[in-house]
Amino acid sequence: MTIRNFRERVYDVVRRIPAGSVLAYGDVAAAAGSPRAARQVGYALAALDEGGRDKEGLDVPWQRVIRTTGHIAFQGDVVRGPLQRRMLEDEGVEFEDDRVPMKRFRWQPDLEDLG
DNA sequence: TCCATGACTCCGC
DNA sequence: CGCGGAGCCATGG
Known part of the structure; x- marks a missing residue:
């Protein structure tokens, strides 16, 4: 990692996650x-700001990043928790017992996309 | 430069 | 499985 700082690289990775798929924080870190x-x-x-945009105003689909366990980040947060879940369900991500079955929805980034 | 922070994880029990 | 504790390390003050 050199020119671009870690955060920018994180945003780039997150933007590559297709709708309907998710990635764990650790997955994003590795890809970054x-x-x-x-x-x-x-x-x-x-x-990110409230609209999920970075410093440059570009949209970042933050809802597609969840814990490696399949749980969404804001367990206990009555506002953002349900919001993130709803956004994911709208994209086609399913939940079983309050968690996403990672086996089915975890995105496998293509190596060529990481350059 | 040092230090606290924290939308995390791994590991042991 | 769940819980608690110890790592981890990019930022910002």
Whole structure:
């Protein structure tokens, strides 16, 4: 990782996740070039504005990033929790017992997309 | 430069 | 399975 900072790379990766698929924070961190920086991915997404846009005003589909367990990030948050779940369901992502079956919805990024 | 922060994970029990 | 604790490390002050 060099020129572009970690956050920008995170946003680029998240933008590549197709609707109907999800990625874990750790997956995004690895794709962004820092496998152990899962927490920083969350921090990067927290820096987005209310509309899910980055500093440049570009939209970032933050709802497609969830925990590796399949749980959405905002368990306990009565506002953002249900919001994220609804946004995902609108894209076709299904839930079983309050969690996404990662086996079926976890996106497998193409190596060529990471350049 | 040092230090606190935190939308996370892995591991042991 | 669930829980608690210890790593991890990019930011910003």
